Amino acid sequence: MSIPKNGSLLDDVHQVMRLNHYSIHTEKTYSDWIRQYVKFHKMTDRCELSVLPEAKVEEFLTYLAIHRKVAVSTQNQAMNALVFLYKRVLDKPLEKTVDAIRSTKNRQIPVVLTQDEVKQIITLLEGVPQLVVKLLYGSGLRITEGVRLRVHDIDFEYKQITVRSGKGNKDRVTTFSEGLMPSLKDHLQRVRLIHEQDLQEGYGVVYLPNALSKKYPNASKEWGWQYAFPARSLSTDPRSEGTIRRHHIDQSLINKAIKVAVKKLGIVKKVSAHTFRHSFATHLLQRGTDIRTIQALLGHNDLETTMIYTHILKQGGEGVTSPLDDLNI
Template sequence: MSLIESVSTTMRRLHCSPRTEEAYVHWIRAFIRFHHGKHPRRMGAEAVTAFLNGHAVAQRSMASTQNQALRALLFLYKRVLDLQIPRLEALERARRPEHLPSVLSRQNALTLFEHLLPPFRRIGELLYGSGVRLLEALSIRVIDVDLDRRQITVRRGKGQHDRRALLSARARDELQAQLDAVARRHKKDLATGRGEVDLPHALRAKMPGAATSLAWQHLFPASRPCTDGATRRQVLYHLHESVVQRAVHDAGRAAGLTKRATCHPLRHSFATHRLEAGTDIRTFQTLLGHKDVRTTIIYTHIVDHGSLGAISPLDR
C-alpha cells in the first residue's frame, strides 16, 4: 500500500469527511514534492518547518491555509507513520487578519431571493432563515427535515458534530414542494433501476437498503448520478457548492446589490439579525454550531443598536 493510500485508509477509518481527506492528501503530496520525493519517514521537524515557511513566503499564504497544511502533516506523522514531531520552534506563523463579517440587510436578502429560481431560492432561504453553512444545507437528506416541529437536523457539520437548526415558517411550504419533487424523481429513478444515493461507509454496511430508500435521498440532488469512488457504483450526490455559489452571485448582480452577495454572508446575516432580535449568546452559539463562544461574540460588533451602538455627538 502506498503512502497516500495509507493516509486515505486511515482517514476513512477515523470517519474524517471527504473534503478533509482531499485537503490533507493535497498538502501531503505538496510536502513530498517540495522535498523532491523524499519519504516523510526520512524527514522531521526541520523539513516540516522548511516546507511551511517556504510555502507561506512563496504563496503569501493566509493563516488558515498554513494551519490546514500543518494539521495535515501532523496527521501524517502521528496517525499514519506513528511518529512524534518535536515543537516547530522556527515556524513563522502567518497572522490571521481580523475581518468583520459581511452582512446583508433584510430587504437586500429578500430582493436577492426574488432573483433566485428553485431550488437555489430554497437553499438561499435555508442559509438566511436557518443559519446553516452552504455544505450543511446541501448535505440535508429527506430524513433530516421535520416540518411539524419546524427544525432541521444538521449531520456531521463543521467539527463532525450533529445539531438542530431552526426551520423558518416562511420556508415550510417551499421545502414541502422540494420534498415532493425529490419523491417524484426518486420514484422514476427506481422504476429505471437507479435511485441509489451515496452514504457514509459505516451506514452503508449497517443498513444496506438505506441507499435506495426515500428517507436517505438528498434534499437538493444533483442533476445526474456519478461514480462512487469507494464502491464504483452509480450513485446520486447533492448539488455541488460551486453551482449554488454561481447562482447566488448572478442573482446579486441581477438585483443590483452593492454589498457582496455570496452564500456565506447569508449565514452572517442570520446571525446578526437574530442577535438584534434578542437571542441570547449561548442559544445563538448552539444554533450556529460554534465550538467556542468567542467565535459567536464577533457578531456583537456589528449588531445594529444605532450606528456602532452609540450616538454621534453631532446628532445631539
C-alpha cells in the same frame, strides 16, 4: 506526485481516510496540503519524508505564514493535514515540537446583508438555489450542510433541522422557517418521484456515511436517507468500485446563482453563500436573541467565535458617533 510504496503516497492517504470515514471534502483538502508539502521540499522518495520531519513541517508552515500570508485557520488546516500524514499514513507521529512562525493575519469582520438585501437576492433566485439560500439564511446553515441535507433531517412538525456531522464532525439542531414549509414539501414530492424512478431503473442507492451501509443494508435505498437536493443526473461514485448513484447538488451551483443575482441588483458587497449564515446570526442578535443560543444554532465550539457578530451591531467605528453628525449640516 509519485512517492512509491505499494502505490503513490496520495493513494495511501485516500485509502486511510476512507477506512476512517473522513468526508470527501476533508480528503481533498488534506491531499492538497500534502501535495503542496511534498512539492515545497522537492521530495521524490517516500524515505525523505522521515528525515527531520519536524524541521520540514516547521519550514513549510513558516513559509505559509511569511510568504503566502495565509490566515491562522488556513495554517492550522495545513498543520492538521501533515499531522495526519505522519501519524495515520506513515505511522511515524511527529515527536518534537513544531515551532513554526504563526500566522498573524487578523480575522476579518464578516460581510453581512441587510434584511432588505437578503429579500431582494432571494426574490431574484429560483428553484433549488432559492430553496437552499432560504435554508442558509433561515437556519444558519453552512453551504456544505445545506446541499448535504437528508430528507429525514428536516422535521416539519417540530420546525427544526438536524445537521449531521457538521464542522468538527458534530451534530446539532437548528431552527426551521415555517414560511419555507409549503415550497420545501412540494420540492420533496418531486424529489421522491425521481428517487422512485431511480429505484425502478435499478439505481436509487445513496451514499451512507460511517459504514452505515453495512450495519443497515437496506437504508441506502430508503426515502429518508436520500439527499433533499439531489443532483440532476446519476454519476459514478469516485469512492466506490464503479457504483452509480445520485449525489447531492454541487455547492458551486448555488454560489453561481447568488453571484448572478447580486450583480443584477448592483450590490457592491462581496456576497457568497456563507454571507447568509453571517446575516442569520447578526439579524438574530438585532432581534435580541441570546448570544449563547446563537452559538448553539451555529454550532460554534467557542463563544468568542460567535461574539464577532456583536461588533457588526455597533453604530460607527467602535460604537462612536461621528462629531460631524452633531453639526446637522
